[in-house]
Amino acid sequence: MSERKIIINSEKLETRVALLNDGKLEDYQVERKNKVNVLDSIFLGKVVNIQQSLEAVFIDIGMDKNAFMHFSDMIPATYDQANLRESEQNNPRKFVKLEDIPSKFPIGSTLFVQVTKGSIGTKGPRVTSNIAMPGRFLVLLPFSDHIGISRKIEDRKERERLKKLILKLPIPKGMGLICRTNAEDKKGIFFKREFNMLLEKWNTAENARKESQRPRMLYQEPSLLEKSIRDFLTEDICEVVVDDHNEFNQLKDFINKAAGKGLSSKIRLHSKAMPIFEYYKVEEQLAKILERKVSLPSGGYICIDETEALIAIDVNTGSSHGSRNNAEIILDTNLEAADEIARQLRLRNIGGQVVIDFIDMSSPFHNDVVLKRMRKNLKNDKAKTHVLPISLFGLMQMTRQREQQSLLDRVYDPCPYCRGTGKVKSPLSTSVEIQRHLKEILKRKSYDKNLSVRVVMNPTVLARLKNEDNCFLMELEDRYGKALSFRAEPSLHIEEFKIVDPSNGESFF
Structure with a gap:
């Protein structure tokens, strides 16, 4: 059984969280403490522009850049917020039409919105009015009466048990809940406790709206520290190690309230002189994350180039060789590349359009094997992905949801000497x-x-x-x-x- 650990480095200016699987870096997150975290936060927004040609509105949320929201991101929550007649609220989807949105929300209207994609480059954040407030076990849906169970919970009896427990909760009319994967095999007391906490947070946001109609943040998504524990700490995590005493106590309290003392016993305080990321050999792995060239076990390598339009990844055999025939070597190298590419996309937090130039394979069967491996590797990626089969040119096209800046953009500024091109005149x-x-x-x-x-x-x-x-x-x-x-x-x-x-x-x- 693999040994999975969460390593947390907390400093004055930033917090870093690493997820290790048998010592290998599987996920990495960084949060700068001088920057406001807007992703998944809830705002009171004001419509300032309607673009019928784009089927979108631009919304002032009190930040430097206006937020973008497509009409489709306003359905069905739009109708709940527009205070329609009771008969229509009972079945809002029946009455929803994209062309009705501008009349329901003219310029100057205010509404709740949630950031689904942070500002990237010159673009402002993207928002939705279909708000979802996640907890460790549940997700509260203030503007939807949907009741759902995570698809990753496959056992039929367990799904029925969880649904019965959720339906026993005093869910307000018009609201809904989704049961997360972490809820599997958990007792109803955990759901009741978390439901009350989520509902209290939502009520706080609603009351804040009544105080003023000024566009502003009403609810801020928890810090990286709390989110990491909420999303990553499962039964298969053997320990969580943190190097700050105050954060250690905070994590203990949070886990005791959210999941009980069983999981809180996994929290450890790193008190050794050697920095925590060096002690667990995270630092040396991080140094390789942002390198353009990434080596593969057999001697091959991949090259990753981030551009404005897309992410280009090239696969090369390098020094791969052996006694087997050439087709087998190429297949094995491509399979290793598929494993590493999925990992690198997650670690570097890169998204948008991705084009992968695999080594040409003559066998359609081998192409299909690589495609299946890639899709399997991306199955547990938190970001939504869509992968197309390898084309006649040996290219695999895929998309990965981009919610915020990539790790490269967050850590580095464009070089003032080459102006970010990476080249200067000879x-x-x-x-x-x-x-x-x-x-x-x-x-x-x-x-x-x-x-x-x-x-x-x-x-x-x-x-x-x-x-x-x-x-x-x-x-x-x-x-x-x-x-x-x-x-x-x-x-x-x-x-x-x-x-x-x-x-x-x-x-x-």
Whole structure:
């Protein structure tokens, strides 16, 4: 049986949570404490713009950027919030039409919304009016009377038992509940306790709305610390280790209230001198997460490139070899890649469109084997995924739900030197550009017999000019009979240069 652990590193500026399976990093989350967590939080929003062509509205939620909400994300909760007649509320779906939404919620209307996707780049958050408040065992649905059981609970008798326990709860009219996977085999007392807690949180949000109609946050999703325990701490977790004494006590109290003393006994305080992520060998694994190249066990490797439009992943055999035939080696390498890609997508928290260039396989059966392995690996991913079969070009296309910035974007800023491209002009390219400008200036100023020109540039470019390109500069001097001088300036970008008059420092262009 595998040994699963949750390792928590809590510091002044950030909290990091790692899920280990036999020492191997399986999930990783980081939260910066100086940033407001908006994902899954509930806001009072005000409609500020309606775009019929997009079938969407833009909503002021009190943040820098307006939120985006598609008409489909307003159904059926829209009708509950619009205070329709009682007869219509009994069967809201029957009366729901997309074209009715603008008339029910004109500009200036206010409504409850929940953030389903945080701000990414220049885009504001995406929201829905179909609110869901998750707990450890239950999810409260304030605007839906749906009662459901997690599909991952497959035992028929257990599903019936859970449904009976939920129906015994005093659920207010018009509200619903979903039973999460963690609820399996749990007693009804846990559901009653958590239901009351979730209902109290919702009532607090509703009362806050009555105080003011100003767009603002009404309920904030718990911190990463609490969410990790809520979502990850299951019976198969052998221990939770945290390195902060206050967080240790907080976790103990939270687990005692939510799940009982049985699970709270798994909480451990890391008191050793060695940092917790180093002690559990998490740090060395994290160092490899954001590398472009990821090695595979057999000697192959994958390359991961994040772009604005999509995520491109290339699979290579590398040093893979053996006594078996080539087709078997390629299949095994692709299967290893499928395992690692699913893990990397989760660890790096990358989503959107993903294109995977597997090594070409001649057998349709092998293509199908890789597809099934990929879908199996993604089955337990919290983000929604959709995978297409491998195409004739050997490409697998898939999508992964993107709720917030990727780990790369959260940890790194774009390089100010290369402006995020990862590339700069070569010294040769800059040298050619300098020579082109010099030739133009010397031709334009050929009438000035006293003309002298100074070029200031990065030392690397100057080294190129004085060595490989020296003959071209001497040719320019001989042809135009002008004095040229060159100076190195380390503070200049490798792509930058100045062509000035040394007598007064004025630029020629």
